[in-house]
Amino acid sequence: MPAYEFAMMFRAMPKSELKTCLKRVSQAIFDRGGIIKNIENLGFKPMPYKTSSHGLVHREANYFVLKVDTATQAVADLKEEYSRDVDIIRQRVYKVQDETENSACTLEEEMLPPAYREDVQKMIKIGKTQVNRFTYKFKYNSGLDYYPFQK
Amino acid sequence: MALLKSLLNRHIFYNTPRVIIPAVRLFSTDVKPAEDDAPADIENPYKKERKQCILCKLNIKPDYKNYRLLSQFQSPYTGRIYGRHITGLCKTKQEQVEAEISKAQNCAYMPYYYKDKTFLKDPKLFDPSNPVRSHRF
Ligand SMILES: [Zn+2]
Numbered sequence: 001m002p003a004y005e006f007a008m009m010f011r012a013m014p015k016s017e018l019k020t021c022l023k024r025v026s027q028a029i030f031d032r033g034g035i036i037k038n039i040e041n042l043g044f045k046p047m048p049y050k051t052s053s054h055g056l057v058h059r060e061a062n063y064f065v066l067k068v069d070t071a072t073q074a075v076a077d078l079k080e081e082y083s084r085d086v087d088i089i090r091q092r093v094y095k096v097q098d099e100t101e102n103s104a105c106t107l108e109e110e111m112l113p114p115a116y117r118e119d120v121q122k123m124i125k126i127g128k129t130q131v132n133r134f135t136y137k138f139k140y141n142s143g144l145d146y147y148p149f150q151k
Numbered sequence: 152m153a154l155l156k157s158l159l160n161r162h163i164f165y166n167t168p169r170v171i172i173p174a175v176r177l178f179s180t181d182v183k184p185a186e187d188d189a190p191a192d193i194e195n196p197y198k199k200e201r202k203q204c205i206l207c208k209l210n211i212k213p214d215y216k217n218y219r220l221l222s223q224f225q226s227p228y229t230g231r232i233y234g235r236h237i238t239g240l241c242k243t244k245q246e247q248v249e250a251e252i253s254k255a256q257n258c259a260y261m262p263y264y265y266k267d268k269t270f271l272k273d274p275k276l277f278d279p280s281n282p283v284r285s286h287r288f
Contacts, residue, residue, distance in 0.1 A: 007215075007258045042216070048262030061259065065216060092258050094215070105207035107241040111283070 001034070001069045003096040008082070009051075009061040009089050012044065018062060021087045026066070028081055034070030053089040061089055067096075204240045205276055206248075213247045215254035218261045223276050224248050227266040236284040239277050 010021055026036055042063035050059050070078070075093055082088050114120045138147070206213065213221060224233055232252055235245045255261040 009259060040216075042260075047259045048256075048267065049259065051259065063260070090259055092254075094254065103243065105201075105203040105241050106243070107204045107207070107239075108202045110241060111202060 001071055003037075004068050004070060004075060005094045005096055006066040006068055006078075007092045007094065008064045008066065009047070009091070010064065010087050011056075011058055011089050012060050012062070013087065017087075021085075022064070025082065025085070025088075028078055029066075029068055029070060029074075032070060032074035032077060034068050034074060034078075036066055036068055038067040040065040040067070051089050054086045058089045204244055206240060206244045213244070213251045215251045215258060215260065218255045219270055219273070221248065221252045221255055222261060222266055222270045223273055224252065225261070225266050226279070227271055230262055230264045230266060233277070233279060234282075234286075236286065237277060237279050237282045239283065 008025065010018060013021070022039070026039075029036055042065065044060065044062045046060050047058065050057050051061075052058070079091065079093060082091050109117065138149070140147075211220070215221070224238055225231070226233060232249055235242070238245060238248075240248065252261065256263050261267070
């Protein structure tokens, strides 16, 4: 099962209500055979922009991040269910990127003068295979006995 | 004929070395074996250190939940992301930062059009008025 991160924003409400809300949210994941690995509480804070949902304008929210392992098919289902939940004002799901080997920094090669950079050399190579519009001259020995374009 | 003779003479005279260098060099001390005297085979000590961007140097992977770090790459006036020529990041890290910033903005962690005022006094990672390549702003 791939790992997902559910970034959830709950409306402003007392702690006991928030608790039941979180239980409801996690129960929906368990019902679809998912596993919650971690719940992070990022706190109650003002949103950088107001959000309107379910007919109300919200300027503050309880921020939570759920780290979930679940089937890919279940994600769309969960999103649809949460969108109907009145207490959730915003939700985003991101797939967790697997830890890839961080390649070496290429800043040194990028700081070279253009002629020494690999991507520029590639561009020059491509440019040489094409007709240069600025230096192209019509050849009069093309078989036509007149100049085909406007002079 | 006389002219030819004098020319030939002069030619020979100029080409012969005046000081005769002896083929054998004389030493007052004993000759050391070649291994002791040979230049040591070491790495170039004056080689410059490889340049690295700040995120690669500190081995930081940008993350949308770490919006305080991401907001340092945002203009405090317009909320726009600074370009690679200003931030001094390598291509991969700049791409990651841009992707994570757009995620964080989407999650309402970060504003779109300004920088969070609590982060305004954070230390500066780069100087926007002193870019690597000049720009038109
Ligand atoms: Zn780098």
